[in-house]
Amino acid sequence: MKKELLFVELLISVLLMSFASAVTFQKTAVNDVIIPEFNQPANFLLTLDDVDAGLYHFYTLTDVALKPEGDLTLKNGENKFDFSVYAQERLKTYSGGYTFVYGLKSNTNSGDYEDRMTVRVIPLKDAIEISSDTINPDTDKITFYIQNMERAKLENVTAKFVSIFFNEQRTFDINPLEKTEITIPINQDEAKKIKAGVYLINAEFNTDSGKKSVEGKLYWAEKEGITTQESVQGFFIKSIKSTKLNIGNVPQTVSITIRKNIITRLFTSFNVKPSSVRNDGLGVIYTWNKELGPAQSLIVNAKTNYFYPLLIILLAIIIIYAYIKYTEKKVEVLKSVSHVKTKGGEFALKVRILVKAKKAIQGVSLVDKMPAMTKIYDKLWTVEPKKIDTLNRRIYWDIGDMGAGEERAFSYVVYSKIGVIGKFGLPEALVILEKDGKIHEITSNQVYFLSEQAKRAD
Numbered sequence: 001m002k003k004e005l006l007f008v009e010l011l012i013s014v015l016l017m018s019f020a021s022a023v024t025f026q027k028t029a030v031n032d033v034i035i036p037e038f039n040q041p042a043n044f045l046l047t048l049d050d051v052d053a054g055l056y057h058f059y060t061l062t063d064v065a066l067k068p069e070g071d072l073t074l075k076n077g078e079n080k081f082d083f084s085v086y087a088q089e090r091l092k093t094y095s096g097g098y099t100f101v102y103g104l105k106s107n108t109n110s111g112d113y114e115d116r117m118t119v120r121v122i123p124l125k126d127a128i129e130i131s132s133d134t135i136n137p138d139t140d141k142i143t144f145y146i147q148n149m150e151r152a153k154l155e156n157v158t159a160k161f162v163s164i165f166f167n168e169q170r171t172f173d174i175n176p177l178e179k180t181e182i183t184i185p186i187n188q189d190e191a192k193k194i195k196a197g198v199y200l201i202n203a204e205f206n207t208d209s210g211k212k213s214v215e216g217k218l219y220w221a222e223k224e225g226i227t228t229q230e231s232v233q234g235f236f237i238k239s240i241k242s243t244k245l246n247i248g249n250v251p252q253t254v255s256i257t258i259r260k261n262i263i264t265r266l267f268t269s270f271n272v273k274p275s276s277v278r279n280d281g282l283g284v285i286y287t288w289n290k291e292l293g294p295a296q297s298l299i300v301n302a303k304t305n306y307f308y309p310l311l312i313i314l315l316a317i318i319i320i321y322a323y324i325k326y327t328e329k330k331v332e333v334l335k336s337v338s339h340v341k342t343k344g345g346e347f348a349l350k351v352r353i354l355v356k357a358k359k360a361i362q363g364v365s366l367v368d369k370m371p372a373m374t375k376i377y378d379k380l381w382t383v384e385p386k387k388i389d390t391l392n393r394r395i396y397w398d399i400g401d402m403g404a405g406e407e408r409a410f411s412y413v414v415y416s417k418i419g420v421i422g423k424f425g426l427p428e429a430l431v432i433l434e435k436d437g438k439i440h441e442i443t444s445n446q447v448y449f450l451s452e453q454a455k456r457a458d
Helices: 002-016 089-093 307-328 451-457
Strands: 024-031 042-051 054-059 064-067 072-074 077-087 096-106 112-121 128-131 141-148 154-163 167-174 179-185 197-207 210-220 226-233 237-246 252-261 268-270 276-280 283-292 297-305 331-340 347-357 361-369 375-377 387-389 394-402 407-416 423-426 430-435 438-443 447-450
Touching (some): 331 430, 331 447, 347 361, 347 394, 361 407
Antiparallel strands (some): 042 077, 054 072, 096 112, 128 141, 154 167, 154 197, 197 210, 252 283, 347 407, 361 394, 361 430, 423 447, 430 438
């Protein structure tokens, strides 16, 4: 799914890259999060500056829908909008940052303007956290909270909460970055039979996409107790999350220890600075110590990025390979081109070819092919060719022998009565030489000329 979205984004960028934006887009995120289960939009304050007055409309060819829709009457100068971004069907199974291209199109064809915007598509299960503080076993009701981790607000949410303690349905609001507390009465006599520990609570939400379940935890405490959790995620970017939680009602000192070897330590980062770092042979031991009050936790997330060592190895292989290929070459051929002004206004180019011998070579010849639809101006040779094949449009130079490190430069001018628009490609030059009784052919680099270069030169 992510590859498909990236392909669509690339396609849109290619289609729109030729439109130069004169309008200034300024985006202020009110809430850059889309929660697709609730058709929850991301909201921005969009300011358009340097706008010519007229009718416009927003458009995009990506997996989002935009509001405002339809035609907009814009005034000269600055215009401000409450701008909303909704996930389309394909994006509702996506998770993470999503950058898309959108445009402002003039109804009078006076110009199209494009911009990029990034939203975060966060599934409901990642947008909220269901948990509780330490629950006193003597209570006749349980209070847990739904922590909104994002700035998106969810209103009139209906969910059914099921755990070993209760089975209850409630309707409530979930405010941005806040905790929504839910209190449910329980049978105290039955609750006393339940051992202290961490218990799951399943919340089944009624959403626009049907029923969606999110799991949480209830901490049924005793007078003392520390819970320890450790999870490992990822492969190339491996994350180890260690959690110590005080589920008791008295302060306790906890310790978390993580060991890394001398290699992986270079590519490992932590969310919390360790209390101590100690070398142990070929390894390094990191230790975190903290005193936790009731319901407090120590969370250490160690993230090791294995992409970096792989990238270093790959880069070393590429450099070694390139060096080997470079040293194997006996001669290097560099071709370049520049625009030439003419009195008659003809389109003219000066072609330069530099031949560099890395080793002593014999029997060197240079062959270049004239660009299509051009003629040679035969008065500006740096080295006059041995032969010009007008039928096959080829120019031949007999260079002869070259010593190691020797360079030879050749140039000539071609012209055409027909102008060039856009990108103009020149054929590659070819060096033919004899080495150890074998004939070798080495081609030059590919050269292009853009009509914009001629305009700038003029």
